[in-house]
Amino acid sequence: MTVAGRLDAKRVLVLGGGGDGIGRAIVRAYAAAGARVVVADVDAARATEAAGELRTAGHAAHALSGDVRSREQIDAMVTGAAERLGGLDTLVTVVGGQVAFVPAVKLHEMEDEDWETVYDLNLRYVMRAVRRVLRLFLEQGTGGNIVSIGSVTGIMAAPKQAGYGAAKAGLLSLARTVAAEYAADGIRMNVVVGGAINTAVNNGPAADAWVPEIPAGRYGTSEEMAAAALYLASDEARYVTGQQIVVDGGVSVRGPFPE
Numbered sequence: 411m412t413v414a415g416r417l418d419a420k421r422v423l424v425l426g427g428g429g430d431g432i433g434r435a436i437v438r439a440y441a442a443a444g445a446r447v448v449v450a451d452v453d454a455a456r457a458t459e460a461a462g463e464l465r466t467a468g469h470a471a472h473a474l475s476g477d478v479r480s481r482e483q484i485d486a487m488v489t490g491a492a493e494r495l496g497g498l499d500t501l502v503t504v505v506g507g508q509v510a511f512v513p514a515v516k517l518h519e520m521e522d523e524d525w526e527t528v529y530d531l532n533l534r535y536v537m538r539a540v541r542r543v544l545r546l547f548l549e550q551g552t553g554g555n556i557v558s559i560g561s562v563t564g565i566m567a568a569p570k571q572a573g574y575g576a577a578k579a580g581l582l583s584l585a586r587t588v589a590a591e592y593a594a595d596g597i598r599m600n601v602v603v604g605g606a607i608n609t610a611v612n613n614g615p616a617a618d619a620w621v622p623e624i625p626a627g628r629y630g631t632s633e634e635m636a637a638a639a640l641y642l643a644s645d646e647a648r649y650v651t652g653q654q655i656v657v658d659g660g661v662s663v664r665g666p667f668p669e
C-alpha cells in the first residue's frame with residue numbers, strides 16, 4: 411500500500427530496480443508515492459521495461475544500464491540520474507545476495523574469488539555509490555537520503571553464507587557511520603533488513619522447507635520490503651538515521667537462520 415504524495419517530487423536513483431524482486435517493488439511504490447525515479451540495472455532490458463511500466467502508469471521514470479561491480483559505471487549511473495532528474499534526493503541500493511552469484515558452502519570450502527564476488531555485490535559497490543552521492547549531496551547543498559537493502563544474515567549467524575552475512579553486517583556499520591558523519595548536513599542512511607522474501611531466488615522445494623522456520627508461517631513479499639523502504643525515504647522518517655528496519659516475520663528473534 412502506498413499513499414500518494416509521500417515522496418512528491420523526490421528525485422530517486424534505484425540501483426538494481428529492474429528485476430521482479432524487491433527493487434521492482436520499490437520503484438513501483440516510490441513512483442506511486444510521487445517520486446521521479448531512475449531505474450538502473452545491469453540488465454538494460456529489465457531497466458527499460460521497469461521504467462516503461464511506470465511511464466505507462468503516468469509516472470516520471472527513466473532507465474539506465476550499468477554494472478555495480480565497476481566504479482566508473484557507478485559514477486556514470488549517479489551522474490546520469492542527476493542529469494535526467496536535475497539533481498538527486500535519494501539513492502536506493504538493492505543489488506545483493508549470495509546464492510544467486512556463488513555456491514552456498516561452509517567457510518572452509520569457500521574460494522577467495524567467491525568471497526570477493528559476494529563482497530563486491532553486497533558491500534564494495536554500496537560504499538562506492540554512497541561515497542559518490544555524498545559528494546553530490548554536499549555539492550547540491552540539499553541534504554539527501556540513502557536507503558539500502560540488507561538481510562537478516564547480517565544480524566544473525568549465516569550458515570553457508572558467511573560472505574553474504576559479513577557483507578550485510580558491514581552495510582549496517584556503513585549506515586551508522588554515514589549517520590554520524592553527515593546528519594548535520596541533512597543526509598540520512600538507513601537499511602531495510604529482509605528475512606526470507608518470496609523473490610525468484612527463493613522459488614522451489616528447498617525454499618518450501620524453510621517455511622516452518624518462519625514464525626509468521628510464510629515468506630515475506632517484495633511489497634512488504636518496499637513499504638519499509640518507502641517510509642525511510644519519506645519525510646516522516648526525517649529524524650531516523652543509521653538504523654535498520656527488520657522485515658522478517660520474526661525470523662531473527664527466533665533463530666537460527668535456516669541453511
Ligand SMILES: NC(=O)c1ccc[n+]([C@@H]2O[C@H](COP(=O)([O-])OP(=O)(O)OC[C@H]3O[C@@H](n4cnc5c(N)ncnc54)[C@H](O)[C@@H]3O)[C@@H](O)[C@H]2O)c1
Nearest residue numbers: 426428429431432452477478504505506507561604607609
Ligand atoms: N530475496 C530474498 O529473500 C532477500 C531477503 C533478504 C534480503 N534480500 C536482499 O534484497 C536485495 C534484492 O534481492 P532480490 O532477491 O530482489 O534480487 P533480484 O535478483 O530479484 O534483483 C536484483 C536486481 O539487481 C540486478 N543486478 C544483479 N547484478 C547486478 C549488477 N552487477 N549491477 C547492476 N544490477 C545488477 C538484477 O538484474 C536484478 O534486476 C539484495 O540486496 C538481497 O540481498 C533479499
